[in-house]
Amino acid sequence: MGPGQFGIDIPTCEKFAKAIKEAREAGAEVCLVIGGGNIFRGVAGAAKGMDRAQADSMGMLATVMNALAMQSVLENMDVPTRVLSAIHMEAICEPYIRRRAQRHMEKGRIVIFAAGIGNPFFTTDTGAALRAIEMNCDALLKGTQVDGVYTADPKLDATATRYDDVSYQELLVKDLRVMDSSAVSLMRDNNIPIVVFSLKEEGSLLKVLHGQGTSTTIANKGASSK
Structure with missing residues (x-):
């Protein structure tokens, strides 16, 4: 819109x-x-x-x-x-x-x-x-209003910090709510990483595809982030 x-x-x-x-x-x-x-x-x-x-x-x-x-x-x-x-x-x-x-x-x-x-x-x-x-x-890319997964909503909490990488389990346990739990569980069970990035940034999609730019990768612990 x-x-x-x-x-x-x-x-x-x-x-x-x-x-x-x-x-x-x-x-x-x-x-x-x-x-x-x-x-x-x-x-x-x-x-x-x-x-x-x-x-x-x-x-x-x-x-x-x-x-x-x-x-x-x-x-x-x-x-x-x-x-x-x-x-x-x-x-x-x-x-x-x-x-x-x-x-x-x-x-x-x-x-x-x-x-x-x-x-x-x-x-x-x-x-x-x-x-x-x-x-x-190979991956599920989620374009949002913010450039990754944060400890809290950065629009509401100035102290919120961004994760470069986070595990599926941590995302669910901390209820970080970047995606609903059933979607995260499906990705975890099938070992498909989720990459959260901002749609607002010019060229952000291409950067993510090349493992560059600012984003958060959600994957199994120990998996490669890029």
């Missing part, structure tokens, strides 16, 4: 698309999972009295809208892209089929996974973790 309070900001999408294009041109196979909080958050809807399952369904539809917007921007930059949705809606995007998604990536296309995992009560984080496992990804 960029500088706005709601909706889709195209210049912000273009900034992200440029970073994704650079990553692809550097030789990375990239797939994306995009949230929908700029349009609707299921948890927020449930907190206001909506049925949680119904609210989560609305949130999943919001992710489809964002995925289509990102597809449009990427393709305007001549980057071939496919949107695969966990909820079937063939008129606007492809249904999620694991082997089809892998084939798209093999052909050099950016794959955008929409609608989470297609079920309520699961966050986009869990969706990203599941797709990372299914696509045999």
Whole structure:
């Protein structure tokens, strides 16, 4: 949503698309999972009295809208892209089929996974973790508003310090909340590192892919951070 309070900001999408294009041109196979909080958050809807399952369904539809917007921007930059949705809606995007998604990536296309995992009560984080496992990804990169995992929210606590590396277990025990616990557990059980970095920094995605820049790597204790 960029500088706005709601909706889709195209210049912000273009900034992200440029970073994704650079990553692809550097030789990375990239797939994306995009949230929908700029349009609707299921948890927020449930907190206001909506049925949680119904609210989560609305949130999943919001992710489809964002995925289509990102597809449009990427393709305007001549980057071939496919949107695969966990909820079937063939008129606007492809249904999620694991082997089809892998084939798209093999052909050099950016794959955008929409609608989470297609079920309520699961966050986009869990969706990203599941797709990372299914696509045999080397790492799960989480772009956020801050440049890594901190001991506390740096926006609220001036004494918060950033971790360069942290184990899955420490993240869960200290309840650092960079991702929900089910997503972290999935990554731990499948030994896929999570790299948390800032989307705000110019060129941050490419730096992370080259093991540079500022970020936090979440991995099993003793695993390489880069």
